Amino acid sequence: MINDISTWILSIAGVVCLSVIVELMLPDGQMNRYIKGIFSFIIIFVIIMPLPSLLGKEFDFSNIFDYEEISVDDDYIYQLNLDKINIAREEIENEIESHGYENIKIYINADIFNNSLTFKSITVDISDLVISQNAEHNNITKIKEDITDIILNHVQIEKEDILYDG
Numbered sequence: 001m002i003n004d005i006s007t008w009i010l011s012i013a014g015v016v017c018l019s020v021i022v023e024l025m026l027p028d029g030q031m032n033r034y035i036k037g038i039f040s041f042i043i044i045f046v047i048i049m050p051l052p053s054l055l056g057k058e059f060d061f062s063n064i065f066d067y068e069e070i071s072v073d074d075d076y077i078y079q080l081n082l083d084k085i086n087i088a089r090e091e092i093e094n095e096i097e098s099h100g101y102e103n104i105k106i107y108i109n110a111d112i113f114n115n116s117l118t119f120k121s122i123t124v125d126i127s128d129l130v131i132s133q134n135a136e137h138n139n140i141t142k143i144k145e146d147i148t149d150i151i152l153n154h155v156q157i158e159k160e161d162i163l164y165d166g
Helices: 002-025 030-048 051-056 074-098 140-154
Strands: 105-111 118-125 162-165
Touching (some): 074 105
């Protein structure tokens, strides 16, 4: 082991000395910059070269990192999922409005304390629905189908979990 380390250090010293000698012999200019870059790459390669053999000899990361102390911050997960819900709600409401249906409110019920956000149900309040001139449909059944399609394009939820109020 000591012999390997001393060989490694001598290799680094040899490459550094060689690069200094070559740098002194080269004239200033564009070529000097390229040669310095090549020797820098070679020095980094010589320094990194023994790492795979060190890692291959039963190198134990548990001495460095204590994986038992790593935990997920529940407040962060809560806020992240809450932000995702608000973004999804805004996108759905904006697209519904662009289809010509105004004053529709979306209420999302989801498990926001879980690491992966799961939508349980979505309630669509159509009690104050205003149908504009550019709306595709004026039949309430067709409007509900259109809104359901918009919701399914934005979130992963079953069709049966989309509820209408109003």
